Amino acid sequence: MSSILIQNGTILDPSQKLERKGDLLVRNGKVAASGNNLGKADQVIDARGCFVTPGLIDIHVHFREPGDEEEETIASGAASAVAGGFTSVCCMPNTKPALDNEAQIEFVFQESERVGLANVYPIGAITKSRAGKELAEIGSMHRRGAVAFSDDGVGVADASVMRKALQYSKMFDTVLMQHCEEPTLSGGPMHAGLMSTTLGMPGVAAEAEQLMIARDLLLNRTIGCRYHVQHISTAWSVELVRRAKRDGQAVTCEVAPHHLLLTDESCRGYDTNFKMNPPLRSAADVAACIEGVKDGTIDCLATDHAPHLAEEKELEFQNAPFGIIGLECALPLYVKALIEPGHIDWMRLIELMTSASAAIVKLNKGTLREGADADVTIIDPQRRWTIDAEQFASKSRNCPFNGREVTGRPIATIVGGAVKWRLQ
């Protein structure tokens, strides 16, 4: 294999608390050295003015394969990932059929390897067909390499099934990820509040999310399985996780860019690119999520990249599917939400997108230590650009941030020691 020398950048590696001007040499798929005067390499990349960081990791994406390949495939999703600076992503099992057995898990690994862009890791379903009734073969899928388990798209509504899932999964030391939404309090296309009243649409109560988090934390109190709250979105949800952490519970959570930047006000105009689940919440909820990132209650950032075709989204708000894409604009959106207002610094942001994410799904990644997998992202923190969904590598265009002026952009993505994407 070849070698790459990344020169003149600022190496930013939260796993080593390292921020230093210098070069990074990768050889044979691994990080070979960092410092100065590292010798010759087959390929040289000039990273002047840029951060050289561990490859970004997103533990929450939807690649729609098998079943909805017109929206996204593992190939197009992986291309979208590297174009957003992501070297590893974890894909949710709500495909058709669901990723609920070891053959499906194997399929994702094989397809990821065949495509050869970002590393795509499968998350297995908690229950068969994600129906919430019977446990799926969590053990077999875990052996095959499933990095986590979730019925994402829906929560496991039945408390006794969820308890069994927590008990059973504990023995593998894997993580159960929950889409927290109590179905009996749900059913609306947007957040319940003044805006849903004004627009005349039924709302999803914030309590739908909070109730399931509270229930799971209670169920897990004596079990102690690793438990992860997906796409946290309300103030009291953040507080529930904060208190559980204080009590020493094994709980983590993630937040998506849109829940740090947008409120339910955006639903005015009935643009379905502002429809996702959980829905856009109130300004107070956004503030609480940001506070959760600042104080460490929120462990990592994840996009919930959810592709849909334009014709599926071009419907009445209440009839359109939930979800927006996020991989190719996530980084600058986090910059806008968290760095520009001064909430956190670049070191912390990269930690939330690399080593912190890797720790939750136990990936041996997210570091630039010598000998680590050579997954590297080169980021120009000053680059100003306009988000243009038409230019995305993703098959879908459902992005509410289309047209936004943003700052900060990956310029090259290296996966396993090979350049997989460069900004044209």
Place this chain on the structure above:
Amino acid sequence: MKAATAEDKRWTRKHLLGLEELSADEIRFVLDTASSLKEVSTRSVKKVPALRGKVVVNAFWEASTRTRTSFELAAQRLSADVIDFSESGSSVSKGETLIDTARNIEAMGIDVIVIRHPAAGAAELLSRSVRCSVVNAGDGAHEHPTQGLLDLYTIRERFGGKVEGKKVAIVGDIANSRVARSNVWGLTKLGAEVMLVGPPTLLPRSFEQLGARVTHDFDSVIGEVDVVNMLRVQFERIKSSQFPSVREFTSMYGLTWDRFQRCKKDVFIMHPGPMNRGIEIQSDIADGPQSGILQQVTNGLAVRMAVLYLVTQVGG
């Protein structure tokens, strides 16, 4: 009548989607236009040539008799051609999207689409997708602007041209009512005081932020209001346990004879129809001298003539 022209700055909207976005002046201008058109219906030849050569489509994705008939008649009195497009026998039942259906209708050379749809925002979605005018005839629980306008017209007529300062109670299932929302916007813009009355399960507190007073106790406001607008009880809400029974609803929120007698002597009674007699309103009150229910229907025609006329005068 005084014709509005393309240069007339008092009306510049190609679509009527809701009352929320209208100014008080725009609302008054529609009502004034309706006033001058009301006389047409009293002539022996009930027709003016204002929209001759124009085509109006009634596209109703939800059952309706009175609103559809009212729009149809309004268009005919202005000499427009009217096409009725509703769920039965159309491609709506064949899974075509709203936008596709609308673009197909428009391709036949249409000037106005009057849309009734069960989804909130459907009229706005349509207005972004077609070049012709769009008039919202009710979109989910969002707005029913011509009902709001005809209610305003009827109140204004009843009180000698004055809406400002009047106290109007709207009673019943507020949460799911597009009529209530359009009334709240219209009445508050014209300076009336709106009191919303209903059980908490059908009346969220957030309505206060829209400028209305919210109460769950009908009896506490019954004596002070000038107008009582009773909404229709929707029986499917009982199944979903929004309230326990029709009997209990009537006892707490029905306009019974006993409550009527505690009203102001000149109280004005309204209902958007169709009524459930004996449930939200007692029959002899609905048919009595203080009821404006049939005037609402008559005025609805004039208001819809005004709306169709105004939106077609705006270029495009």
